[in-house]
Amino acid sequence: MAPTDSPATPRHLAVDLGERSYPILIGSGLLGEGSPLADYLAGRQALVVTNETVAPLFGDATTRALTDASLDTVVLPDGERYKELTTLDQVYDRLLADAFDRSCTLIALGGGVVGDMAGFAAATYQRGVAYIQVPTTLLAMVDSSVGGKTGVNHARGKNMIGAFHQPRCVIADPDLLATLPDRELRAGIAEVIKYGLLGDYAFFAWLEQNMAALLARDPATLAEVIERSCRNKAAIVAADEREAGQRALLNLGHTFAHAIETATGYSSWLHGEAVAAGLCMAGHTSWQCGWLSDNDRARIDSLIAAAGLPTAPPALEPQRWRELMGIDKKAKDGRIRLILLRALGDAVVTEDFPDEALAATLNGF
């Protein structure tokens, strides 16, 4: 990325969590010279955690934003399949080789995988150090960088090892999305649509009108989408930081999505693609329950399709679906709890639905 002039005043949201509160800054030119990044370091030592795809694109701009820091960079392999304990050891090893102490700060420069791993490394290095999220994908900007969920996958299940650990700041610069592959952009849009569906009907309807501009990466549309998505997420996280209740709504579509990802080995489906299919499945089950009209259900599938995302999952045996969903984090004493839709823009966490409705969805539609 070429050096930029000092950024214009960014949009500024607060995630309100008492002593763990932090800002989300959204704006063009937030990385590079004049970046506010350095203002959020806990001490002088900083480790940039990134991957082999992102490092050549934005590594220099990040370094220039931190000229006064005692800085090092660790470059991880790129991909969800590397989001595991053994990859994390590369981060610990660099921190210790550099003699980084408890006042150090990790900078997560990348997408959701980098953010989750850097955040978990920060949560667990010397029992907890600071970190900053600098998301480089739409999915990370609107979802995974906000809220403090960190962790890695286990061969038996996604995100099964992790911690809640809030960043000191999230810096979302839409300029960084210029080089994002179309497929990755669309994957992020799945999470954007999720916010509309679960609690912001007006945003859902706005997306129906503005999908073409979003796919064309219109700058104003991107900034609006990031801000509105983060505002929805920040409100839910502030009300329920550790997912005792309402935060589970953010998992709309995700029980299905995690099953898809586990069944396919975290490789052929992007997370956002699995979420897209999962949203359609949640819509289908809700429609089977009689909670959504034919038209409501069709609007979900149409918006997902308009974003170029899959509206149906891969074919799996119903019993395999249930096995994969049974060990999901949302399972409690063997019963399956799902997030379903009472209406467009009104999601509920519930165990109270007829099994036939779920069965119809798992049998394919």
Add this chain to the structure above:
Amino acid sequence: MAPTDSPATPRHLAVDLGERSYPILIGSGLLGEGSPLADYLAGRQALVVTNETVAPLFGDATTRALTDASLDTVVLPDGERYKELTTLDQVYDRLLADAFDRSCTLIALGGGVVGDMAGFAAATYQRGVAYIQVPTTLLAMVDSSVGGKTGVNHARGKNMIGAFHQPRCVIADPDLLATLPDRELRAGIAEVIKYGLLGDYAFFAWLEQNMAALLARDPATLAEVIERSCRNKAAIVAADEREAGQRALLNLGHTFAHAIETATGYSSWLHGEAVAAGLCMAGHTSWQCGWLSDNDRARIDSLIAAAGLPTAPPALEPQRWRELMGIDKKAKDGRIRLILLRALGDAVVTEDFPDEALAATLNGF
């Protein structure tokens, strides 16, 4: 262990941490039938995490205490050298194979290594589940089971990966110490002496009078030592849960001890033995600073020696000492912060000491 009658009313201490408060129960017969263990489960699912040495001794008694639970046991290899991420994966794997959900409880049945690993597994499984400490060594009863420090070692440093995660309860049954090897008992006494030295002079003087009874495992003496040590630790933890200040006093002797353990590969020295030598080194540096009299310093060495513990470290080059101490968690921006003694029973965290005093200690004495 044979079944016991219902235990007499145990001694009861509280670790006062607001919504994370929990009791320490101390008394004979707390494991087995009539045990209060089951009262502290978060849900029905419980995984006993223990090791190959402890399982044959106390595994059955633990199982009998939890007859109503959905129970499984994972038996880890025994030893500090197994306290690492790869061993932890055995715990995650069992939890996931059993489809344990967020309402499960881990039972740490063992010494400090088992407690640290089970606690860290609980801190990180599905971003945090409940756990209970059932310590089986003196060291674990008086120190590592209380206060919520959990974690594993890294090849480059001890306890470098971890989390603060408080247990729901600590159950300390002195009967379990009957089979503890003498060397392990003595290692625990090092931490007991530490409490006297750092803030409880009366306890230090009491230990000078009662060391023979303690080494003979007199039941009343053991119970008194466990209660008084836990009382000291609980007060410090309650005042400073995450070691922003005063809690660092609990590391008296530990910067030296960690260097000894790292240099010797966590194998030939027990943690408590390294702490014993570390206490004598802290005493020596404090004496070099002019803060302890000749007699004070001699009393430290005498009490450590009376417990059958080492009063001096292995020979290392001074530069090697400094390297090993430099990456310790207590290092901040390159300066070495030590816990030293202003008097017997009065420890301070300080960077303000003449380097010559430390140099004299590192050169051997």
